[in-house]
Each structure stands twice: as structure tokens, then as C-alpha cells.
Amino acid sequence: MKYLQNTGMGLFVLAFLLWLSMLGVGSYRLTDNVIRKSIPDSSHYALLQPALQGMINNTYNSKFTFIHDFNYAVNHVNDSLKTANAWDKVIYTSYIFPVTKNASKGPLTQHPFTFFLIILLTAITGAFLYIIPEYTKGPPGIRNNHIFHQAMTARGWIGIILGVLLIFFYILLYWYPEYITNWVVLMDPLSEKLSGGPASQWFLYGFFYTMAILVMGIRMLLKYRHNKYQRIRTYSVMFFQTAFAFIIPEILVALNKPYFDFKNIWPLDYSFFYDYHLNELISSGTLGWFMLIWGITLIVIAVPVITYFFGKRWYCSWVCGCGGLAETLGDPYRQLSSKKLKAWKIERWIIHGVLVFAVVMTAVTLINYFSHNALLGSSTNNLHKWYGFFIGSLFAGVIGVGFYPLMGNRMWCRFGCPLAAYLGMVQRFKSKFRITTNGGQCISCGNCSTYCEMGIDVKWYAQRGQDIVRSSCVGCGICSAVCPRGVLNLENLSEKGRLKTKPILIGNNLEMDITVVLKKED
């Protein structure tokens, strides 16, 4: 058993190192064909082609030199345009990613699918060899042994290294994709099968995102094989990620329809009301209009109505992609979220701040759209740029996932997601959902709070016999699962008395002055 698991771990690490080493394989050679293919804009092509003559047909063994030389040439062109005051000709489009990718030469470009398959299968085999024995070796039950003893899960050196690597990955993905073109090259065959086109860095990301949810979803299914709520919920996030976030959008592209994730909802999907997106939908016939109406229906009807009946969990821990990753890949890190009162105070400011930002930005965008740029012309672009940089990329990606092993798996959902804020307001003020505490059975052990990924101090409520109504609760149900005394249960009950539930600890027949209790201990 131990041997099998060590082999698995070894294989996984091997695949991971192979994967990293892919970045250094091959060489780069710029040809006129490559330039033509990568720069479809003919005026840009005409401007850049002469400046790139020095690079043409040279073989670069170093990616860094290649990128440097190309950027230098582009900057040179732009500088002379600026000196000549030809501002309208300055090239703002970035071509460095397609150029680098298309200029790649070497074994990867010749046999991308072979490399892809070997690495993927090695990684998956390794992962399962480790995971399956780990969660099936004993009778089913809660197995949280040594979570706080291990460097991987207790913010030890492995966790820190992993966090740093994830952060690096996101920085490259968002801002320097030209450095990871070799990985994207490996994804080309699969992308061509699905959508008919070559892979982008986003295809690479989407594929690995989905694989992470599937593989770690199976881990979740095994870990909670005694808990049907957890199993169904995990199947749900695995399904929505694979079908709705990954496959359907690719098929839409193959059919020449707009790329569309039917489960992504504004304001998480912050570009839904951007002018280019609206134009794209409107110009795509019936399907486009359907997508537009579908998206608005989700915002206006689905979110309040479904949240009223079931709480925000229907989205956050059953459907959402960010939630799906947090509940699978992020599950080993849920205990790292801060439960301090102070963290809750900060959380409320930041998450509602992001919501306000998203709403204002969208309002400005729409005013701008309907007034045909008469009002607020370029300010929307600036707003989009800032939101995309700080919220869409830095917060949701770099911090949201990069910080899994450092500060828990729901950093984004808890502090940043504007949709979570919206769902949370409905859950807090108009919903049947709450976590019920079971009479006087709480022993303040702290398991519920410890394993709450949203950093809710669950036991604070349970130990005083108060039901938990919190806007941030994503209803993952782990508090109920880890409770050793059967105290917590996720329930949809009548709204009556939901917020004013008197804290009552059953067992002692004495009338206590509840109002005083509430005032002093709040």
C-alpha cells in the first residue's frame, strides 16, 4: 500500500518535472510565413515585416533572446511612429504570444500529442495511485488525520513552494503567455479536435482546470464516500465544469457561434455587458439573442429565486467553476482560512467594495453603449482595464488560486467575488436556507470552524445554540460532515423566525434573559 502510494507520488512528481522541462525544449525560428500567420492585420504586417528582417530565418535556441529581439523590433517601430507623430498607426495589439508559438521548432511541434499524452497519463496514473489507497484503506468516515502535521496542508515548505509556483503560473498565464507557448503547443491537437482551431493559453488553462476538478473530484468522492450530500455535490461541480465550462463553449466555437459559458453569471462574468460582447451576441442570430436573454434571466430571476429556496450553495458549491475548483483541488486547504472576527470585518468591506466596483463599471459601460459613446467615452475602457487587471486577473486568479496553500481555498469567493456578494445578500435577507444547530449537543470542539473554507466561526453559533445565517456560507456541508456530535445540518425551512432565532441551548430548564445574552456577546 505504502509502496503503491510512493510510486504514485513519484510518478506525479516526475510528470510535473517533465511538464516544467517542456518550457525549455526546442528552438524558435521566425519566417515570413510565421509573421503572416501571426499578424493577420495587413497594415501591422506591413509596418512590422521590414523591422523583423534581422530576425528572419535565424534559429534562436533561447526563448528569452527571441522574445527580446521581437519586442525590441516592435518597440522600435512604435517609437519611430511616435516621433513622427503618427499616433493613429502605433501598434497596441500584442503579437508576441502567437509569434512565439508559431515560431516554435523542435520535437514538441512535431509530436505534440505524444508528449501531451505521456505527461498527462503519467500524472493521472500517479495521482490515482496515491489517492485511491489513501482514501479507501480504512472503513469510510472522516479522515483528517495529520492535516496539521503535513508540510503540504499546514502551510509548511511544500505548501509555500506550491503556492509560489501557482502564483508564478498565473502571472505568466495572464501577462506573459509568450513564455509558456510550449505548453500551449502541446494542447493544439486536442483543441483542433474540439473547436477546429489551434490552442490558446486559455484553452490550456481550461483543460487543466477541468482535469484538476475531475481528478481531485474523484479524490473527494472517495474521501466522502460515506456522505451522499458531498458525493452528489461533487458530481455536480465535475459535470458543470466539464460540460458547461469546457466542452460546450469549444463546440460553439467549432460551429462558428460565440464562445459562451451558460453557467457563468454577471457580475462574476464581468464582461457580459461589455460592448464587444453585446455586439457579438446580437449579431449571432437567434442563438445570440437566446444567450443574451439567458444571461439576464440568470441574473434577475435564477439568482434570487433559487437562492430563496436553497441558499447560495446552489451556485457556489454546486455549479460555479471557481467553487468547483475550490471544492476539489482546494479541499486539502480549507482549514487554512482565517476564522478571526477581524477577517470577517475585512471581508465584508472588500467583497462589497468589489460588487460596487462591478456594478458601477457595468452601469457606465451600458450608458456608454446606449449613448453610442457620447457620454463617458474612454473612461469605460479605463475602468475595464483596471477591473480586468485587479479583480479579474490579480484577485480571482493569482490570489484566488495561488493562495490556496497559503490562506485557504476560498480567498476569491470569500473576499472578492461580486456574484458571491449578490447571492450572499439574498441568502442573508431573503432565503429559507440556514445551518441548524442541534439543541445542546455542541461540545465546542472546533472542527466545524476549522474546516469552514469561508472562515465562518461556526462553533461560535453552535455552542450558543444559534442557527447559522451568514451571507458568506456556500453550503458545502463540510461543517456538518466533520461534526462528531451530529450538531449541524443544512436545512431549507420556513423563513419565519429565521433571523431572530433565540439562541437556546437545550438541556437546562431555566428561563434565561435572552435579550441580555444577545446584546453583551455580539
Place this chain on the structure above:
Amino acid sequence: MRNIVIIGNGISGITCARHIRKKSDDAITIISAETEHFFSRTALMYVYMGHMKYDNIKPYEDWFWERNRLTLLYDHVEKVNIQQKDLVLKSEKNISYDILIIASGSASNKFGWPGQDLKGVQGLYSYPDLQLMEENTNGIKKAVVVGGGLIGIEMTEMLLSRNIPVTLLVRETNFWDTVLPLEEAQMINRHIREHHVDLRLETELKNIEGDERGHVKSIITKDEKRIPCQFVGLGVGVHPNISFLENSNIETDRGVLVNEYFETNIPQVYAIGDCAQYRKSLPGRKPIEQVWYTGRMHGETLAQTICGQRTAYNPGPWFNSAKFFDIEYQTYGTVTPQQSENEETFYWEHENGKIDFRVVYEKMDHTLIGINSFGFRLRHKLFDKWLQEKRTVEFMMEHLAAANFDPEFFQKHERSIVNSFNEKTGNKIKLKRRSRIKELIRG
């Protein structure tokens, strides 16, 4: 403003302090030599197993105490002077009081076995015990745990989490059968063995043998079997921790003797929690109650008295819970291991042998006396209500669906339980659907 001093920062003392603070502005000082802050004693095992850190088992953040003006004193009370109304502390400070609340908890039992003070032999009650166990079990190959009760099985589970093989010695015929009826006790026997524990029933410890370094190397059972081991966990119960009260004139027996108001023989001196012993026990309750919940209720009750509303201890129906490895246990009302002759019992067990349900009721009028549930969860509020309202077993069966507290999508057992009950008793009870009795759940 009175000066209230509480000895002990466990659940009893802390609950009492919190409830006094809610109603009064008295000065409150809490003294403990165990830890600086209140922690959940029942959660110590999870720290050893790595489910949590020590910080996670503290029910309140550290700022809580100052903000609620609860002064914490990390010190040991050596002596109580009734006349001067003051306490002598280990730090040689004296501290005076107007009202003294003794909530000093328990200490582990040792029954005079030869070798019981060897290194590697210990109980598990306090935080220092946990630290000691960490040290004592570091790198060992084999452990023996003595005691077929809650602490015994906890220590067993802890040791297994470190891959240390355990032999569990149980004096009784089945695990915890001083509390559990036969079927339940046997179910737990099976589950313990499923976890590869060498469970030895009807086996008692005779003596413990040490090596030349004074460290345990083996134990001998009463049937003269030697079991080599480097650690012996004693889970054979606890006794009130009151040795510091010797010669204080506060009347004690096994615990500090109190009436139903937790008043000792000395005015303005009270005792609650594990260390208190009722002069006259309440019907169906033991004179010393050593449970988290009773400690909490003692604290709640005494706080009323201290704040001017003299209140007798009046607990509702008994309840308790535990978890044996993966099987959760809840009990409401009184279920004794053997039913008396005016009691009737019905037992149901799931085919997987890990879930069961028992109800005990009056033979004459079928009034509910108590229930046990293993492997599934039941709603405390409803059983408390039904027991207080003296409902019949038939009523309970009819409404059982409302009492289910398992998470959504879990297999429901009510129908199977009611069918089996009908079969055994010739009743024709129809289980009411959960959606029909929603008002019970909401209550």
C-alpha cells in the same frame, strides 16, 4: 461590585463566568494552572491526530476575555482560607474573594497497579496530559490502552492515527456495557475490531513492568498474559480534582458536597462541574456528573443564583453524545444497559451493522423513557419536547421523520424502523411524512 473568583477555566467555570457577566458588573477572576485560555477538553484528541491545532480548540478568541472583563490568572491554587476569604497561589500571591466558585474538574484515576507511575503510563484528561502523550508515544512500536469507556476508545483512535498498534483491555463483557445495552455494545466491539484494534474483552490489568530506565516495557493481565508495549493509556475514569481543599473546612466526600443550588457548607462558596457532588442526587442522575453538557448547565444555573435569582439545578431530560471511530452516538432520555421490569424496549439495526436505534418506554402506558441512536442523527429539540410532554412510543414512531437530523440525500431509516416496530408489536403505525409535520421541525 463583588469580587468573584472562579477556580478552573473549563466549561463549567467559563460558562458560569460568562453568564454572570451578562447580568452583572462584578469583578470576575478565573484561575487555572492548566492553560492560559479556555479550550474544549473533548477536542484534545483531534490535536494529537492533526485534525486541529491547539488554537482551533479554543472556543473564544483571546481578545474575548479582556473585552468581557474576565480576568484570567494562570496560576495554581494551593490553599483556600475560608476565614480570611482568600486563596494562596503557587506564585505565593494571595488573592481574596467575596464569592468563590470551585470548578476544578477531574483528575485521571489510577487504581494502585504496580508500575503505574512508570514513564509511558498515563491517563488523558488535561492539556499537559496531551503534551505528555505526544512525548510518550514518539517513535513507539506498540501500545496498550486500559478501559472500555470514552477515554479508552479515544486514546485508541489517537494511537491508531499514528500507526501504533493497540491492544485495548476491557474489563467488562462488552465495550462500555456499563452504559450501553448489549446490542449497541456489541456493535461497537465489531467496529473497534474493524479498525484492527486488538480488543480484549473481560481482560483486566494486573501490573505494569518497566525496564532499567524506568520506562514501561510490558503489562501483565489478570490471566497472566504478558503484552509488550512502550505506552500504557489509562482510560479508567476520573475523580474530582479537589486535593487542594484538604483542611479547608469545605465539606467533601469524593467531590465537593453541594445542595441543588451548588452551595457548599460554607456561605459564598460554591462548586460546579466535575468536582461537585450532590448531597442528594437528582432522580435518574449520578451524584457526580462528569459530562461536558452537565458542566455547562451547572454554570448556567449557578450564574442565576450569583446574580440574585436563587435557582435550583433543574436539568431537563438526560442527553449525551459521543463518537466511536466512525460511528456517532446520541442518546436522549434514560437508556440503561438492562431494562427494568416496568420497561419495554425495541431495537432496530440496519443491515450494514453500523446503524441502529433503540427506544425504551413504560410497559404500562407506553410513555417514552429514552432512546439511543448510532450512525444517524436525531433532533435534540424534538426528543426533549416529547420526553417532557410524556409522549408515547407510538406518537414518537409516527413523527420520527421530523426528528431525523441527517444531511440531505442520506438514506432515511424511519420507515424501516416503524415497519420493524409494527411487526414486533402488532401496531399499525403509519409514519407521517416529513413535509406534513414541518411545524415540528421548525418548532
